[in-house]
Amino acid sequence: GAVVSQHPSWVICKSGTSVKIECRSLDFQATTMFWYRQFPKQSLMLMATSNEGSKATYEQGVEKDKFLINHASLTLSTLTVTSAHPEDSSFYICSARGTEAFFGQGTRLTVV
Amino acid sequence: GENVEQHPSTLSVQEGDSAVIKCTYSDSASNYFPWYKQELGKRPQLIIDIRSNVGEKKDQRIAVTLNKTAKHFSLHITETQPEDSAVYFCAATLNSGYSTLTFGKGTMLLVSP
Numbered sequence: 593g594a595v596v597s598q599h600p601s602w603v604i605c606k607s608g609t610s611v612k613i614e615c616r617s618l619d620f621q622a623t624t625m626f627w628y629r630q631f632p633k634q635s636l637m638l639m640a641t642s643n644e645g646s647k648a649t650y651e652q653g654v655e656k657d658k659f660l661i662n663h664a665s666l667t668l669s670t671l672t673v674t675s676a677h678p679e680d681s682s683f684y685i686c687s688a689r690g691t692e693a694f695f696g697q698g699t700r701l702t703v704v
Numbered sequence: 705g706e707n708v709e710q711h712p713s714t715l716s717v718q719e720g721d722s723a724v725i726k727c728t729y730s731d732s733a734s735n736y737f738p739w740y741k742q743e744l745g746k747r748p749q750l751i752i753d754i755r756s757n758v759g760e761k762k763d764q765r766i767a768v769t770l771n772k773t774a775k776h777f778s779l780h781i782t783e784t785q786p787e788d789s790a791v792y793f794c795a796a797t798l799n800s801g802y803s804t805l806t807f808g809k810g811t812m813l814l815v816s817p
Contacts, residue, residue: 624802635793635809636748685747692738693795693805695747 595619596688598696605676605703613671613699615686621666622688627659630683630698639684642669676703706731708796710808718816723784725811727794728776734806736799737770737777742791742810751792752779755799784815 595618605611615625623644628636640661641649648661658680660672673680681703686696707730717723729737735756740748754761754768754777761768765784770777777796781788791812795805 626804633812635807638804638806641804683745687805689800689803692750692753693797698745698747700745 596622596686596694596696598686598699600699601697602700603702605701607677607703608675610672610674611676611701613673613684613686613701615669615671615688615696617667617688617694620688622669623666624689625663625669626687626689627661627669627671628685628687630685636685639671644669673701676701678703706734706796706806708794708806708808710794710811712811713809714812714814716814716816717784719784719786721784721815723779723781723788723813723815725779725792725794725813726776727778727796727808728774729796729806730775731796732772732775734796734798736797737768738795738797738805739766739768739779740793740795740807742793748793781813784813786815786817789813789815 597616599614625642627639629639630636638651639654642661642663644663650656663669685698687693710727738753741751742748752766752768754770765782767780791810793810794808797803797805
């Protein structure tokens with residue numbers, strides 16, 4: 593079936609640095625991708641909707657200048673956490689919809 | 705927008721018992737209701753889904769029921785096994801590739817041997 597691949601699966605970075613997370617749809621074209629954040633023992637919270645060839649749509653409370661999203665092709669969306677801080681440490685997951693919703697493997701971000 | 709409530713937040717059962725997780729949704733336009741199982745540190749995995757044109761769907765030990773009038777849907781797991789232990793999320797959305805899923809808060813299911 594359709595697969596969404598996310599990279600890296602985990603990353604540790606220093607405060608103030610930026611981290612880029614990639615999300616690829618491997619065997620289908622994804623005009624729209626979704627980025628979620630999940631804190632420990634909590635549900636997936638939608639951060640933004642990534643639209644190929646246009647600006648992402650951010651959920652209320654999510655800083656678009658901090659979480660940069662680029663969806664340059666039908667198979668790739670990237671999320672860049674800029675000037676990361678410890679409170680940004682979380683599990684980030686992307687998703688794309690086909691006949692069902694497919695999720696990437698997730699990225700465990702730890703900011704030290 | 706859509707709002708999904710899920711109960712209970714934790715559920716402990718003995719191996720072989722049944723487990724039921726319930727969700728309600730607010731947007732009557734939602735017509736696709738998937739259930740996901742998520743193990744610690746891993747991606748959610750779709751275990752079953754139901755669309756609004758049916759009231760019940762079953763896949764081996766797992767079944768989902770949908771009541772559109774009351775706007776609630778439930779997951780039923782029979783003959784539970786320790787490997788069923790995980791966090792389960794319900795979700796509601798429009799059956800469209802452009803619509804995001806709205807998730808419930810999750811239910812941590814623990815199946816004791």
